[in-house]
Amino acid sequence: MKLKITLITFCITALSFAQNFSDQVKRFITVEDNQFAITNVTVIDGTGGEIKENQTIVVSDGKILRTGDADKIPMALGIKTIDGKGKTVIPGLVMLHEHMFYTTPFENWFSVSQMTFTFPRLYLAGGVTSMRTGGSIQPQSDLNVQQWINEGLMTGPKMHVTGPFIEREGPKVPELGFIGNTDEVSKIVNYWADKGVTSFKVYNNITKQDLSVAVSEAHKRGLKVTGHLCSLTYKEASEIGIDNLEHGFMASSDFALDKEENLCDPFSARTGLANEPIDGENINKLIDLLIANGTAITTTPNVFEPYTDREIVPGGGLDALLPQIQERLTSQHKRAQGRDSSSIALFNKNLAWVKRFYDKGGILLAGTDPTGAGRTVAGYANQRTVEILVEAGFPLVDAIKICTIDGAKFLEISEVTGTVEEGKQADLLLIDGDLSQDIKNIRKLETVFKDGVGFNSKQLFESVKGKVGFN
Structure with a gap:
């Protein structure tokens, strides 16, 4: 029964999630789904605790709904999934x-x-x-x-x-x-x-x-x-x-x-x-x-x-x-x-x-x-x-x-951000690599999730090349 209630709540809250962005902002957005999951990913959760492998993070309505071992996390049918194999998630900086x-x-x-x-x-x-x-x-x-x-x-x-x-x-x-x-x-x-x-x-x-x-x-x-x-x-x-x-x-x-x-x-x-x-x-x-x-x-x-x-x-x-x-x-x-x-x-x-x-x-x-x-x-x-x-x-x-x-x-915002924890805003970084093997893999940042909306890091960098110093 608890699982059914969780999934129903998941679907209801997902329907209420909507954000309006200008066209100038939309061109950098790669993930704007009401609900999605990052699967089979390594997680450094920001608490200072141990690094966890083979994790799944479920996001709904811009917040982290569930996180844990990939084989123990239920997901709604048809949910968008992002394969995190070989990748790392850390909280947004x-x-x-x-x-x-x-x-x-x-x-x-x-x-x-x-x-x-x-x-x-x-x-x-x-x-x-x-x-x-x-x-x-x-x-x-x-x-x-x-x-x-x-x-x-x-x-x-x-x-x-x-x-x-x-x-x-x-x-x-x-x-x-x-x-x-x-x-x-x-x-x-x-x-x-x-x-x-x-x-x-x-x-x-x-x-x-x-x-x-x-x-x-x-x-x-x-x-x-x-x-x-x-x-x-x-x-x-x-x-x-x-x-x-x-x-x-x-x-x-x-x-x-x-x-x-x-x-x-x-x-x-x-x-x-x-x-x-x-x-x-x-x-x-x-x-x-x-x-x-x-x-x-x-x-x-x-x-x-x-x-x-x-x-x-x-x-x-x-x-x-x-x-x-x-x-x-x-x-x-x-x-x-x-x-x-x-x-x-x-x-x-x-x-x-x-x-x-x-x-x-x-x-x-x-x-x-x-x-x-x-x-x-x-x-x-x-x-x-x-x-x-x-x-x-x-x-x-x-x-x-x-x-x-x-x-x-x-900043007194730790109740809503700063760690990969259930109930917090989905401020997450998806990195293509293992930070424990080479910290410079942090430069392989793929997607920056802010309140559950995914922005393409490479496109953002590219958009202002040769422009810093002017504006």
Whole structure:
């Protein structure tokens, strides 16, 4: 009787499932069935548990109806099936330091440009089904894109938008707004909270008082604050109550000698990081403090990836860029070969510290930050981030967990996404290969299911080749 009720319920809910998409979105959709099943597939479910083989996942009304051993899962007659033999399913990626902009320097000016159309497609192509922008230069544009994706008018992931950077004047970046005094902080937080952003980001040159007001005002509204810091140490920010710190430990000024309060000295901060022993007393005390305070860290290793013996664009996205940008990056890459030993050492040290933080119980999240020298490209970078975590010694199931359910928990959406579990939205990635044999098989992503609708990853990537840097 229970089986009959399940099948009847399955059919009824399937009939109610319908989504409307524009023609621009429909051209990327390969699966839009009310009900379907992926059969005989390997599943890494995002919980950190063991990898399961020969599984079947049944989807109905955009949600996971059933999952389990293939020989034990009943299916309705005539249901569409997708053969998963030799393939792997993982949850859709939930990434926490994404941007809708990309580095576009001019002469000796650092600048960024909004990628309103290319980046949403690329994020989805790379397997990102939910993301948080890690600071916005055009927050209203980001909110519009969020709405249009939700309405089926644009192609992209489910977005959580962060407000404009909260920053005092420092290096001349024309896209940043600068506050002149602390009184402006509460106005920024409340104005953009009313507009619909769900978090805020403080930046390099803020004061303790600025952060205190940002945290207080955001927390009153149930919103979170993250930070890419320099003028404040991680210890100071954690004790004030910041929710999240960006870039692993690469933005920490805690080890700088003679650190002046509320002032950023990037050279001293980097020197301090380089001089701190990999198992030093100070880093271990800092890790323990952050864990005790429940301060999350977002690792963004892709944006710091060294040059020597690495891809020009890590993750393989060079041909996504405008030709002139490809030329610039290729030239920079050739010049940097064999000349970045200090960067390599710091890159590896930071990953060791990030793993120690995670192993000791810290809240670790992951993201990409498509800025820096321009080598970090949305979508490609997200897949590469998972690869880097595995290369750094994280067990495969933990790397997937960090990039899925742990991000979902931080965004407070873990009840509906982040794992391959019955009752959750069908945010799934179907990959043609075995990740346990080679993590780079993640680049063989075939279909990205967002709320049960399957998008062709290859077509999404192809649709914006040679266009990143323009829009």
